[in-house]
Amino acid sequence: MNSEMTMDSALNSISPLSFMELALQQAKYALENLEVPVGCVIVENGKVIASGSNRTNAFRNATRHAEMEAIDILLKEWQENELSQLQIAEKFSKCVLYVTCEPCIMCATALSILGIGEVYFGCPNDKFGGCGSVLSLQDRHSYKGSQVPEEKSFKCSGGVMSLEAVALLRSFYEQGNPNAPKPHRPVRISQ
């Protein structure tokens, strides 16, 4: 009789912490692969449906952030299942993203474009953060002072296990991003 209720309470007992734990595992995976350690999971109805870790060095493409990796998995899968754009939009609106670091301006815009339901992040991203640090793209009140349509904004909370996320980033930057240019640059090809 109350099977639905027990189901609900079971879902509620899964705290953001346990999903952030999984996102941190993704970040560790990135670190092992000499990538900036950021990881994420996307959750639908209390279940992880996609995960991603930063792969910018592997692809030599600095846009391959963890969020983009996870988003692409879902888009591919849903299109293979022949979902229409409307159905896919509907699905994204029910998804929750857990990411170890505040989405950058690029990813925050992407999440807004997709109409993600909700975002939890770990540490803030002072340099590029798009969810409060530099710009507030999740905020429907931020758009030139006027209200943006509901569909462009998403709920966003930071500071979930941020110490763990920072510790990972610190261990990466202490060893240095091996792919970033050194001050002593190779000779550029000139005219």
Added chain:
Amino acid sequence: MGWEIVGVPGNPPCDPSIHKSTVDVIASVVEPKLINTLVRKLGQVAPLENLRHVKRVKRRNVEEQNVLSVILCPTVDDEKQLDFIPCDVLELINIHQLHPFVTKVSKYAASSKEEWEEQCKLWPTSYHPSMSTVVGISDFTEEESLMICKFMKCVIEMAMCNQCGYQGKNAAVIVDPSRKQVIASAVDQIFSRPACKDTSRNIEIVSMEDSNGSVANYGEDCYPICTSGACIQSNTASSCMYPWKWKKHNFLPEATIMKCGSQSSDSSWHPLKHVVMIAIDKASAIDRMLFPNSPLPKDLYALKDEWESKSSSLKKQKTQKIENREELIQNEVIDDLHSEVTRPYLCTGYDIYLVYEPCTMCAMALVHQRIRRIFYAFPNPSAGALGSVYRLHGEKSLNHHYSVFHVSLTEDV
């Protein structure tokens, strides 16, 4: 046709009326017969250093009479008093018995024709909107502005369909300006009608450089041109102009696009694949293709150090050899080691040409990818991140800053 390349400042102009701001100068009415002598002498003793856009002489018609006034000298900062006139100028005033007065001229050169007309009511200024004149930017050479206009035209033509006319599509070209070489390009995907086969294809031009090293003639076959006339619907589902619009469509992509006969990879749509994202994807794919044996990053470090120790002995050889990347790759003297070392880091040093000002996602992607300069033809008032809605390039916290230019057609073809 005339082009104007205008830098888009990272910070909003603190005062929108900046172009209306004025400075005081000391002037005098002068008899017409004296004007040539005076202008020559004044040019020597009191040049208008910071007011090069201001004309020395003002002509008015008063009761059928030509009345000429000449600027004697600028004022010293806020000093409006006539006491600050330099001795040489004072001497001229005495010799010719002039009656100096203080008047206002525009402080900055006009950035538009309207502004210029407004300025001239005060005191005449000069304004050069011609093709070779780069307003607001002084560090483009003639050759460089020609190259910029050429690539801008290329990207606009890519976005056009010669059968259907302008469709409001966006297109992107990433260029290595040091070699005037196209690295990657992309056009907005079209949901095309079955008869129209190739319009949705993204073109890929690795090199369009001709043997002289100048920009090649972009033949028609370089562009994804609709030949059947059947491409009617333009897709703005994934674009910087209407980033949120994709949800409003209800295409079943398999059904609409598979019939087009294009490869299965074209059958998928992606709400985040704006032209900038596609172009970056391609540039990085080409990088991986050209330098496939990239060692693990830590090994790359060791290689770099090794190379740097050898570099002085190889330097001479190297400058001769690295005329272009192809030669560099094929050349046996310069082995893998060196091609890895000269491999560009992301898009460092590259420029991107866009039809429309990018959205915040794309503008940030270009920060991440370390692009050097962005040129766009049309502002994007609904979602533009580089001047229209946001000014991302003015955010000081970012770790990389590119320059942004608005390239506009100043007159009709």
